[in-house]
Amino acid sequence: AKARHFRWEVSNMFWSPDCEEKVLIGINGQFPGPTIRAKAGDTIVVELKNGLHTEGVVIHWHGIRQIGTPWADGTASISQCAINPEETFTYRFVVDKPGTYFYHGHYGMQRAAGLYGSLIVDVADGEEEPFKYDGELNLLLSDWYHESIYTQMVGLSSKPFRWIGEPQSLLINGRGQFNCSLAAAHTPGAKQCAVAGGGNRHCAPVILPVLPNKTYRLRVASTTSLASLNLAVGNHKLTVVEADGNYVDPFLVDDIDIYSGDSYSVLLTTNQNPSANYWISVGVRGRQPKTSPALAILNYRPNRASNLPPSPPPPTPAWDDFARSKSFTHRILGLAGNTPPPPAKSDRRIELLNTQNRMDGHIKWSINNVSMVLPSTPYLGSLKMGLKSAMPPSSESPSDTFGRGYDVTRPPANPNTTAGGNLYVIAHNATVDVVLQNANALARNVSEVHPWHLHGHDFWVLGYGEGMFDEKLASAAFNLRNPPLRNTAVIFPYGWTAIRFVADNPGVWAFHCHIEPHLHMGMGVIFAEAVDRVGELPKAAVSCGATATALMAGNGGGHV
Numbered sequence: 001a002k003a004r005h006f007r008w009e010v011s012n013m014f015w016s017p018d019c020e021e022k023v024l025i026g027i028n029g030q031f032p033g034p035t036i037r038a039k040a041g042d043t044i045v046v047e048l049k050n051g052l053h054t055e056g057v058v059i060h061w062h063g064i065r066q067i068g069t070p071w072a073d074g075t076a077s078i079s080q081c082a083i084n085p086e087e088t089f090t091y092r093f094v095v096d097k098p099g100t101y102f103y104h105g106h107y108g109m110q111r112a113a114g115l116y117g118s119l120i121v122d123v124a125d126g127e128e129e130p131f132k133y134d135g136e137l138n139l140l141l142s143d144w145y146h147e148s149i150y151t152q153m154v155g156l157s158s159k160p161f162r163w164i165g166e167p168q169s170l171l172i173n174g175r176g177q178f179n180c181s182l183a184a185a186h187t188p189g190a191k192q193c194a195v196a197g198g199g200n201r202h203c204a205p206v207i208l209p210v211l212p213n214k215t216y217r218l219r220v221a222s223t224t225s226l227a228s229l230n231l232a233v234g235n236h237k238l239t240v241v242e243a244d245g246n247y248v249d250p251f252l253v254d255d256i257d258i259y260s261g262d263s264y265s266v267l268l269t270t271n272q273n274p275s276a277n278y279w280i281s282v283g284v285r286g287r288q289p290k291t292s293p294a295l296a297i298l299n300y301r302p303n304r305a306s307n308l309p310p311s312p313p314p315p316t317p318a319w320d321d322f323a324r325s326k327s328f329t330h331r332i333l334g335l336a337g338n339t340p341p342p343p344a345k346s347d348r349r350i351e352l353l354n355t356q357n358r359m360d361g362h363i364k365w366s367i368n369n370v371s372m373v374l375p376s377t378p379y380l381g382s383l384k385m386g387l388k389s390a391m392p393p394s395s396e397s398p399s400d401t402f403g404r405g406y407d408v409t410r411p412p413a414n415p416n417t418t419a420g421g422n423l424y425v426i427a428h429n430a431t432v433d434v435v436l437q438n439a440n441a442l443a444r445n446v447s448e449v450h451p452w453h454l455h456g457h458d459f460w461v462l463g464y465g466e467g468m469f470d471e472k473l474a475s476a477a478f479n480l481r482n483p484p485l486r487n488t489a490v491i492f493p494y495g496w497t498a499i500r501f502v503a504d505n506p507g508v509w510a511f512h513c514h515i516e517p518h519l520h521m522g523m524g525v526i527f528a529e530a531v532d533r534v535g536e537l538p539k540a541a542v543s544c545g546a547t548a549t550a551l552m553a554g555n556g557g558g559h560v
């Protein structure tokens with residue numbers, strides 16, 4: 001294992017991800033940010049300079065558990081103080097497990113401003129993947145808005161509420177096509193996009209060169225702000241082998257659904273007519289699509305990349321065919337002999353009702369009727385140093401359950417909600433079940449998809465169900481034999497999802513809907529786990545707010 005050093009500077013820059021020029025957040029002049037490639041067991045060291053001039057920044061290493069380094073998780077207000085303009089913070093952490101990961105901003109809505117990139121961990125020397133392939137291709141998927149994140153955030157907290165709407169473009173490796181289609185020949189009324197991006201290097205479509213009769217590992221991750229996606233490759237089937245940095249029991253599909261926060265590896269064999277190229281198409285699912293699919297070209301060499309595929313791009317399944325989405329999701333299972341089974345019993349069950357609510361004329365998302373707000377002093381420091389005053393309003397223990405009388409099939413009878421910290425204190429090494437219960441939103445006959453992401457852990461997905469969670473029926477149906485390990489799990493409209501994790505990683509960890517505006521509107525909770533066991537905190541992680549004041553007064557108590 002070795003240490004891999006990176007020196008990065010985050011800055012705003014002009015960029016044209018879909019050929020329309022906007023300002024986004026890049027790293028070292030690149031968008032998406034540089035790809036980190038490492039081997040399992042390596043230590044990653046990123047010296048991150050904030051070149052944004054007027055706002056803080058942090059970076060979260062999505063899917064990396066940060067075992068023993070909770071201060072490097074990169075969550076503002078939770079694991080560290082945001083890095084001030086012109087200052088540098090050093091992230092140092094071990095990537096202990098091979099897999100397909102990514103990193104992204106976790107302060108305000110900076111992820112949606114383009115602050116993201118890929119993080120790929122190969123097996124350690126001498127180890128082997130449980131499948132074979134000849135080559136590898138990487139696709140980082142995102143969605144893109146033409147309004148700035150500042151306009152979006154003001155809208156979300158305005159009275160009346162202004163929703164961000166659907167994205168203008170979908171991006172593959174940061175490249176999209178707005179107002180035109182690469183496949184205009186097959187898309188009535190569409191204007192043909194220039195194949196090379198009309199000379200604009202930012203939006204030239206992604207070309208993936210392959211050789212015939214080989215097997216490729218396609219790594220796919222989604223860091224969308226809102227969109228749930230579906231990816232298909234014309235004429236080719238896909239074998240799913242990895243989800244969120246964990247191997248799965250391989251299964252063959254025509255296409256994959258991918259929610260924000262998910263990552264997959266799929267194997268693709270180039271066994272089609274070698275004289276043609278093929279489309280890779282990424283479209284919207286789960287919400288009424290108003291965004292054109294993003295297209296990339298699977299380029300069978302030695303064909304020219306500019307030879308557009310002769311057949312139409314594979315269609316995205318109907319956005320509201322949830323039965324199809326569920327059957328895909330239910331097929332994801334742990335790999336026998338590789339994925340450890342979950343503990344047979346849990347010590348605690350936390351049931352979280354997800355509702356859309358009103359608060360003083362604003363629209364919010366609430367968990368057990370409390371909409372999450374974050375404190376000005378990050379939790380990891382304030383809890384470690386015992387500073388109660390640093391907590392957000394009404395951070396008294398939130399509830400482990402919600403009233404079973406709640407009707408999840410209808411808009412809330414009383415939509416009023418309050419703000420709070422949603423801070424759950426979890427005992428060291430406890431086995432915890434979390435049941436995420438979906439419900440009807442404010443509008444009638446609307447219940448949305450929410451992908452929930454847990455920091456600091458992988459969890460087993462024990463099961464999915466429809467309607468109100470029923471303890472007796474559900475726990476009998478839990479899959480304790482071969483559930484998949486993941487870090488992100490979706491709740492389907494009007495349904496519930498049950499997960500299990502072991503609290504074996506002291507720290508303060510966010511657990512939240514990965515849809516950027518939903519988190520911004522309060523859709524999350526915090527798990528504070530055995531903070532007394534956390535090692536000495538780097539000073540830079542606590543040099544703000546009440547922890548800075550305590551340190552100046554000499555009350556650090558040896559915690560930093």
Ligand SMILES: O=C1O[C@H]([C@@H](O)CO)C(O)=C1O
Binds near residue numbers: 163363
């Ligand atoms: O949080 C959301 O708000 C809107 C809508 O519910 C209210 O305008 C929407 O589609 C969301 O996902």
